[in-house]
Amino acid sequence: MKPFPLYLYLNNHNAVTHPFSVIYKLHLPNLMNNKISILSVLFLCIFTASAAAQATTGTISGTVIDKTDGQPLESADITLLSAHDSTVVKGTTTDKDGKFSFSDIPFGTYYVRSNFVGYSTVNAKGIVLSAENKQVTLDPLKLSSGSTTTEEILVETQKSFVQFDGDKKVFNVSQNPMNQSGSLIELLKNIPSVSVDADGNVSLRGNTNVKITVDGRPFGLDGQNRSQLLEQIPANQIESIELVTNPSSKYEAEGVSGIINIVTKKTKVFGYNGNLSLNAGSRDKYNGSLNLNLKSNNTQFFANYSYNINNFVITGGTDRINSLSTTENQFHQNYDGRSRVKSHFLKGGMDYFINPQNTIGLSVTYQNSSRDRGELIDSRAFDISNVLTSSSINDYNVGSKNNTFDAALNHIFKFKNPKQTLTTDAIYSQNNNEEKGFTQENYITPSNQNPGLIQESSNIKDKDFSLQSDYVHPFTEVTKIETGYKVRLRDKKNEYANSQYDYSLNQYVTNANLTNNFEYRDIVSAAYVQFSSAEGIFSYTAGTRVEQTNVRSQLILNNSETKSSYFDVFPSANISAKLGKSNEMQLSYSRRIRRPGMWELNPFVNATDPNNYFSGNPNLKPEYTDSYELSFIQYLPGTSLTPSLFYRHTKNVISRTREFIDSNTTLTTFANYNTSKSFGAELIFNSQPVPFWNINGSVSYYKTEIDASNISSAYVNEGSTWSGRISSSLFLPYQFSLQLNYFYSGDILAAQATVEPFSSFDASLKKELFNGRLTTTLRVSDIFNTLKFKVNINNDMTYREEFERKRDTRVITFGLSYKFGEADKNQQRRRRDSNRENPGNDGFGF
Template sequence: MPLFSKYTFTFLLFSIACNFSFSQNTIEVSGTLIEAETKQAVPYATVVFFDKTSKAIIKGITSDDDGSFSTTINNPNFYIEISFMGFATKSITTYSVTNNKVTLGTITLAPDNQALDEVTVRAEVSKTVFKLDKRVFNVGKDISSTGVSALEVLNNVPSVNVNIEGEISLRGSSGVQILINGKPSVLADASSNALGTITADMIESIEVITNPSAKYEASGTAGILNIILKKEDKKGWNGSISANTGIPDNHSIGLSLNRRTEKFNLFAQLGAGYRSLPRDSESMNTDLTNNEVIYSKGKDYRDETFFNLTLGADYHINELNVLTLSGNFAYEIEDQPSATTFSHFDASDNLISKWIRDEVTDATNPKWQYELNYKKQFENNEDHTLLFSALGSFFGKDQSSQFNSTTLSGTEVNDDQQTETNFQQADYTFKLDYTNPITEEYSIEAGAQYLINDVGNDYEVRDKDDNSNVYTVNEALTNNFEYDQKVLGVYFTGAFERDKWGLKAGLRVENTNLVTLLTNTNENNTQDYTNFFPSVHSSYKVGENFSLQAGYSKRIFRPRLWDLNPFFNVRNNFNVRVGNPNLQPEFTDSYELTSIYKIGKAALSSSVYYKYTTEVIERVSTSLDNVTTTTPENIGTNGTVGFETNGKYNPTKWLTLTGDFNFNYFNRVGTFETKSFDFSGSQWSSKLGSKIGLPADIDLELTGSYQSGYETVQGDVTGFAFLDLGIRKKIIKGKVMVNLGVRDLFESRIQESYVYQDTFEAYNYGKRGRFFTLGVSYGFGKGEAMTYSGGRRR
């Protein structure tokens, strides 16, 4: 166990720190805010403490997602004012102090009659809340999110883009780390498409962390997206049942249940359905040496039957200790029929051969995860906590494919093939986090994480012999790839925060041990390295409506399994993507300055940022015999300077506008195989959303997005724009909701890429098309109507 022993002293020091606590003669004040009419929680309300004598502000905080708030205060002579847009301001001047505690219990906020209608509209809209080192995008019941997966929800988050293939980028950069409830998860593994099993109704909020502190795992050069899942906390029984249908086929049913008592919180979600995801594709490979062209055009489907079950329980041992055990199981049955027509032309544009390549693919994908959490709160402050978590997850794929070719004209083509894939991925994460707010101004955080990734991909390709009609193994394309990665990290941060300004600094140390092995050919690659990742964040409140944030962090992007795995599907054997087992990690230094301000009815945020990345991973294409092979390679450095602004504007009580704009200029310097890849360019993206409140409790929502084209190391990618539309009707005071959504209304979400080289050119085109969804949901008990859609969205 050399990896553990290397950090034994760190764990000992950390254990000592966990037993340290600081107490002083302070008063702890707590309460929970709810709406007077609906009894629902009021999150992010402003709670301000004033000195009774001087009327000066002592302290200000905001309520949490569940409406609760808690803080400590040194001045016993205070009164409280609670305010939130759409509600009358509430003053609390009388209270009792018992054992240095003021327990206010449940506090009801009455609606402000002049603003009630406006609040009703706004409460449904997703909104962003700013914190010291992150932005929290609280997912509302946006109509366009009805019946869709986490990938589509992410595409509505400011700064985030999801392309037609499901690749996630943050401010135009890939290398984003996806977390679930602050931890790595098989559900966040983009390579397995598992994000599709998380649906819009399951998501509470998404934290956008463009410049993470040392507390977070250093992986992900572009930043971190942390998906926070809902966990109902209303006492008694509550839940929701929903049904969805759509064109193309998108049918599902879902059930959410929650039972809350003083000691236990039991939660469950069950879903099942069927969907078909068509995709149109085209490609053209041009050999500039002999001027021959291979053109292909086809359509493929991903037909899925899926089942999803989540069970969990919180056990409140006492007021200070909570134990949570949860598990998720999902099972998918895939059928992927496709048909692609190929045409081969000579230099004079004469047809040499034309044929159809059909694919029949069947796969089963079991996946599960289980998680144990223990949280201890200390008596002096509820934010003084010790949290231990252990997570295990598994994803498997048992897939077989049959490829048959039928010649339509010209030279006979016989390239029938069979493939078999047996993929298994097991991940284990162990975390220990300690937080101690030593005083109202000073706090520390310390922790450790150990991550294990164990993957095996057994892939076999068989070619059909033209004479004997017997399939034989193609040894050149067959192998078993094993991937074993272990990452141990420890961190410490310290923070100082006052009403006007705050400072947070930290250091994270990570050791990475990676071993890859091609068992059939005995090719192995071992990497072992230790890195330091400092971070600094600061904020300053200039005035009531204007604040500044600044930050620096160092990040790493470790090549993913599919970046390293040298064997890929042969669906189109003229356009092949393969991994590179010798790929090295990227390192990025990230600097950022952000302003947050309000102008009238508009709330805006703007950022200027700079990122410098070494060992940049780029996809490089080569061509031989009209076959284009694309492989990731480490190519030089990249410096990016950018500007981003986003905000929300409410010109009237029935209209809400949201917008996001991001522009960046980059400078690439690099060489690969004696060829220079030095160039510079720019790219930008924008989103504009509107929500319109119509009579009869009907809402209309429109969301438009644009992603500009940009230059790559060998060519360019074109831009595209698309529009989503949603209409919702509420019935029985919101207990029943009917939703109609249209994704990509004009079928304009098209991605095209070009490669221009001295000896060849390549063109690729992809389009998903228009999707219609119709959903009906009913909330019972103390729950509200929610929507459910299982499966994945790619």
């Protein structure tokens, strides 16, 4: 039996829905005793596991035979090469029985090349040595007599949960028990450095300005409905999650905290295969998915479909005390909301290998969802003598429809040197969201008023087109230059109409002051050049990216138009040093940008809530961040450790601010703060104390200093927090596996508020049947029902507010997953010209 990965994460879980810029503050006395006990025991397990020594090196062995008669080939040349840069690691020859072996090989990814005079050459690729796979025995390598071609064989091995690929951290989530049910959001909750709050909002290292892509493409994930889209992507379609916390110049400069790339599954074997999954959860939560794959010598097809029904409840309230008001001194509000979401998700595509030099790929994704939402809001106001002055109950019902379409066309051309490539990508995405709502406001005090009746409608349309080309020119095995160009056009429109019932006219009348029609367009043109090389133990990359941005926004209501244009240079550098066989150090720098979005620029004042107005700021400037990171990768006996230090200095920080219009009404808008400085330390670790138990985890500490003195002298503050995430997987007898996950986040201090600590504990049990074809899972999320969002606002003791939101996060889910189809094991190789490499591309290079 193979051990199943056991995950241990300790990481920041930031409540990113808070409307103010975030500073962090830790109050250790507030930690509950049981949380300290849990973390103490888990840390003890980790360091005990480190002492359970297992080697940081492994062995690769195999046999070479004649393909025709099956006889062993003696004295065949065997070469072990690094999969990263094709450098030769070791060489040997086969013995009289055709056997060979490489020992004391550091953990990593390799491939074996076998050749013999008068025979074909066979490359066995995808060999992974890790704590989970210290001894890899290859299937017999079959060489064809009288042939000069090269055959490539894909070696299937169990991957380590976390791997390091240049500037990327790759988390192989496909073997996670929780991958069998749930959504992509559930997977992200268990990734170090990534935080997901109760509303599905994602942040990376405590910063919500993170760029999320699927197979290197945005797929509408830059919009306001990002969390909704992520919840509708099935977890069992995900192969791995890549984190790029300090991207190089070849990536887009957008995204202050970095990039999260979601890599979906693609078949690696010839033939056809598929997977059918069904899941049912408490509180009427259901989903099902079907994945199909077909692969032949020259073509590869895939199709994925999923259907999701999600019902959930959100409760909460607001308590506000305003000492400046002489009429309404206290305000209390209770919130009770229910939503029902239905969604369809369809993705299909193909890769066509025209010849050894040309490959064309096409993929299309479509997502359709509908949502019905109902809310009851009970509001009450009291004067300074605690006498009730007004009360009302708002009954709000809204229905929405969302459609997202994404199409991508990719072409790869390979020169005589297969590492010299020219790649072209064209991507088009569009998203349409229509919403209609009805509100009935019933006035209880005073009682002599007719109910307020309001009808609302909104239509949001987003279009996104990009065209890019990337060229790679190698000079040597370790030296290359990369260059490319990209242009991206985004067009967004938001139409909002509000009408109120006029009892004197017996009809609805459009309220011009609450009607909004806003248009936004930006064009970003970019070019980059990047040089990489290595010398001795050192390897380095340096590059520069330039981007020209043109933005136009217009509020149609008053014909107010704003234009801006700016040119930016984004340098980057990365240097790494291999300190022996099992240690590596990396130092990197990059400059990043956050451009203000459509909602942040829209000057329309939304006064739907008479106590809380909302407006954008058309004068916002982009914020710029200089990011530095030092990381160290160390393999100890049976354990890998990756400590990191990072520092971010940001200018023109875009943040929400709240101000009083009068004694009873606040306006939330956006402003540029002077600067923000963020310091952080992070430790990611992976350990296997015994063959049937794995632990992975991370612990993070953040400190932030914000200077918003240009807004108010009171808005200069600093604070810190720590957070942790732990996950443990056990591979049990009778094909059972158990996974436990726990995370905790300390206090988060904002310029005007504090977010209280929150935590969650999840468990999942998996059972495999019929040789792994059928998998059953039982998962319980937020077992102790502790995941909530609570904010305390205190403004110079003149204004205090407490806001709380709680979603029904404790859910029990039962799932079934069935694998079907056959893979042609005799053709798990692709015959190619000796100069041809794998033409596959994840589309992640920008």
